[in-house]
Each structure stands twice: as C-alpha cells, then as structure tokens.
Amino acid sequence: MTDLALAAVLLVAGLGAALLIRWRYLGRRRGLGSPEERATYATLHTASLAAPALRGGLTADSASRAVPHLRALIGARTAGLTDAQGPLAWAGEPAWAETAQAVHDVLDSGRPQAAGDAFAAPLTVEGRVVGTLVVADDSPSAGLARTVTEVARWVSSQLELAEFDASRTALMEAELRALRAQISPHFIYNSLGAIASFVRTDPERARELLLEFADFTRYSFRQHGEFTTLAEELRSIERYLVLEKARFGDRLRVVTRVAPEVLNVTVPFLSVQPLVENAVRHGLEKKDGVGTITVVAEDAGAECLIWIEDDGVGAEPEVVRSVLSGHGDSTSVGLANVDERLRTVYGNDHGIVVETGPGLGTKVTMRVPKFAPGVD
CATH class of the missing domain: 3.30.450.40 (GAF domain)
Incomplete structure (x- = not known):
C-alpha cells in the first residue's frame, strides 16, 4: 500500500472513530438528567x-x-x-x-x-x-x-x-426633594450676590456667571430620573465651582482627576455634587487663606471610586458620626442624605466614608458599582 493510500485509510478511520465517539456522546447526552x-x-x-x-x-x-x-x-x-x-x-x-x-x-x-x-x-x-x-x-x-x-x-x-421597589423609589424621591430644599437657598443667595458684584464692574463676566447659574439650577431641579451619569454630575459640579470661585476669588483652588472610562458610570442624581458643596461650606469658608478642593474619580475594576477632599478646617469625628446618623447639624449639606441614598440603592456596604479631624481637612469617599440591578 502506498503512503498516500495509507494516509487516506487512516483519515477515514479517524473520521469514523470521531463520529462514533460523537454519536455515543450525544446518545449519553439525551439521557442526562433524571425525571x-x-x-x-x-x-x-x-x-x-x-x-x-x-x-x-x-x-x-x-x-x-x-x-x-x-x-x-x-x-x-x-x-x-x-x-x-x-x-x-x-x-x-x-x-x-x-x-x-x-x-x-x-x-x-x-x-x-x-x-x-x-x-x-x-x-x-x-x-x-x-x-x-x-x-x-x-x-x-x-x-x-x-x-x-x-x-x-x-x-x-x-x-x-x-x-x-415602589417604596424605595418614593423614599429616594422624597430624600431628593429634601436635599434640593436644603441646598438651594444657601447657594442661590451666594451665587446671586457674586453675580451682582460684577454687574457694573464686569458686565460680560456677570452675564457668563448668570448663564452658569441657569444651567446649574436647571440640572439641580430637573424632574426626571433618579439617576444620571457621572459625566453629567461632574459638569454640574464644574458649574457650581465656577460660581463659587467668583465669590472666593483666588482663595479657592480646584484640582480634578477623572478617569475617562468612568464618565459613563450611572450614579444617583445629586450624589456627588452635595459632597463638593459640603466641602466648600464646612471646609473652606471658615479657613483663612487659600483652600483646595480635589475631585477624583477612578476606575476600580467592578466599581468606580470617587472622593472629594478639602484642606479646610476639618471636624471632630464624633460630629460627623452624629451627622450621618441624622442627629447632627442640619446645615451639613446633604451628607446624611447622600449616605442614605447610596445605601438604599447599592446596599449598606456602599455608604460614604468620611476621614477628618480638626485642622486636618476632610476626605469623603464613595464607591459606586458600575452595574447594579435596578440602576438605569
């Protein structure tokens, strides 16, 4: 038998064996699983x-x-x-x-x-x-x-x-309304005051600030959706800080580090912005000299890691614990509100983490899963 003929026989035999093995496998597969x-x-x-x-x-x-x-x-x-x-x-x-x-x-x-x-x-x-x-x-x-x-x-x-699910939705909507009512009077008062200060000295700057104010309030008081993208939340934060820098001048520095891959992550509406406002109001307003706010969003595998840090006056840890438990100073903008909403959406292990001390500034960290049931 020639080498070519031998190869053909072996090939046919191999195919036959493979088909026999597959037939036997499929035959066994039909019997998989008891009644x-x-x-x-x-x-x-x-x-x-x-x-x-x-x-x-x-x-x-x-x-x-x-x-x-x-x-x-x-x-x-x-x-x-x-x-x-x-x-x-x-x-x-x-x-x-x-x-x-x-x-x-x-x-x-x-x-x-x-x-x-x-x-x-x-x-x-x-x-x-x-x-x-x-x-x-x-x-x-x-x-x-x-x-x-x-x-x-x-x-x-x-x-x-x-x-x-319906109760959770109603609770989140109620908490969101409470947050809006809490943050808006203070911010509106300060923003309009800052804009008014430029009306005569720099009308063009006043006009730009008024447009920023309009965009910020339009986002903050929108009525559709419990969630937004991190990109939208950061745009609103940027508008907020532009208005605050008009008030603070050179006393306010802002550092932002955001990984591009987390911009489309879904976050609860008004979950990051109140933390930034809290840093300004309670961290930097009472500080002498220049203050810095750092906003960071990082890719952490299955989660997005976000933190807001200021080098302001800080606070006693006991005071922060009281605020998060709902028994603290009502002027702490949204800290307990954001913590409660994060826990409601993602579970108790996803509340905010606050690191602070008198004279040491404050760092607030939140972890947001990139994908979570019911979050859209």
Whole structure:
C-alpha cells in the first residue's frame, strides 16, 4: 500500500472513530438528567417567566402576563388572579361564577378556601390580603390545594418585592426633594450676590456667571430620573465651582482627576455634587487663606471610586458620626442624605466614608458599582 493510500485509510478511520465517539456522546447526552431534575428545571423556568410581570405589582396588566405561566406551573384547567375588588385575569376558560365563593371566603378569612371545583389561596403583602390566586379543575385534590397554596406564597413574595421597589423609589424621591430644599437657598443667595458684584464692574463676566447659574439650577431641579451619569454630575459640579470661585476669588483652588472610562458610570442624581458643596461650606469658608478642593474619580475594576477632599478646617469625628446618623447639624449639606441614598440603592456596604479631624481637612469617599440591578 502506498503512503498516500495509507494516509487516506487512516483519515477515514479517524473520521469514523470521531463520529462514533460523537454519536455515543450525544446518545449519553439525551439521557442526562433524571425525571426529577427535568421536572425541577421546568418548574423553575416557568416560575422565572411569571416573575417579571409580578414585580410590577398586582394590576390587570401584570396579572394577564403572569397568569398563563401560573396556570402551567399549577397544572389546573383554569387559573386566575384577583385583587380585593374582583378578577384581574384568567388563563383557560374564565370561571368567575364557580370560583367567586372561594375567592369571597379567602378575602374574608385570609386563609385558603375550597368551594366545589374551585380552590383559592390568599395573596398577602406585609400581612395584608391584597388578592387571591384561584383555580378550577375537573378533579380537585389535596395535592392541587397544596400546590396552589405554595404558588400563592411565592406570588406574594414577588408582590412584596414590587412594593419594596415602589417604596424605595418614593423614599429616594422624597430624600431628593429634601436635599434640593436644603441646598438651594444657601447657594442661590451666594451665587446671586457674586453675580451682582460684577454687574457694573464686569458686565460680560456677570452675564457668563448668570448663564452658569441657569444651567446649574436647571440640572439641580430637573424632574426626571433618579439617576444620571457621572459625566453629567461632574459638569454640574464644574458649574457650581465656577460660581463659587467668583465669590472666593483666588482663595479657592480646584484640582480634578477623572478617569475617562468612568464618565459613563450611572450614579444617583445629586450624589456627588452635595459632597463638593459640603466641602466648600464646612471646609473652606471658615479657613483663612487659600483652600483646595480635589475631585477624583477612578476606575476600580467592578466599581468606580470617587472622593472629594478639602484642606479646610476639618471636624471632630464624633460630629460627623452624629451627622450621618441624622442627629447632627442640619446645615451639613446633604451628607446624611447622600449616605442614605447610596445605601438604599447599592446596599449598606456602599455608604460614604468620611476621614477628618480638626485642622486636618476632610476626605469623603464613595464607591459606586458600575452595574447594579435596578440602576438605569
């Protein structure tokens, strides 16, 4: 046999072996997973399809999107969701007539109830019955009742998360309104005073400062969105410092170091700016001579590291702890507010860190994850 023929035989044999190995592998792959494992996967997958709709709360729209998956999860002829007033959506044939009594009994008692071919279980949020999960089936059983009860508990947990999200949003909006009310009078007074001082001596400078003031207030009092980009927040800080430098003159120096790759990181609206204003008001206003504010934003892997530092008069650490606990001087602009909002959005390990001491200046550090659930 020639070398060429031998090579061809070996090639064909190799391909045959490879195909045989792949056939055997695929044959084994079809058998992967026991029936119990496949059933668990199917259950979790179906639940995951219903979850996004339920996280929107108990409404007609969310119910209509979730209830087909809940029916598949339970395996009943008909499934429905109701609120405290009546039915919201059905999967399968609507069965309000045969399920109405069971629903009524659940809303009255707060406990699962059966009536004829129907079974209903309560949906609760923080102990309040807000609706029911109800099914109708040709062969109701104790097993079906247990399934409906457990699925209703899972639905209730999703509704509680939805209410938590809504409460968190309302809290952040309230804190943001409080922050605006706190910082605006002081800053507006000082800015307009600085602008007025240039009206006669340097009208063009007064005009430029007035435009900066307009842009700054437009950003600070905008009504859309809980979040912004770091780039937008830094632009607002730049406008703020231009106005403050008009007031302080050569007494205020500003150093900025920002890594370009973090400019698009999403941060809570008005989370960095109040820290800069706090540095000016409590760090530099009472200092004699020149004061420096340093604004730094660095790339720290999965996080963006931001810090604001001043070489001003500093403060007693006990005073700062009191401020962060909400019991300190109300003139401390936004320190506790920013800390609380960061913890609300990212968790308790993402509050601000303050390093200070009398005569030692102050450094405030915050860590912002580049990606976080619910942050957009």
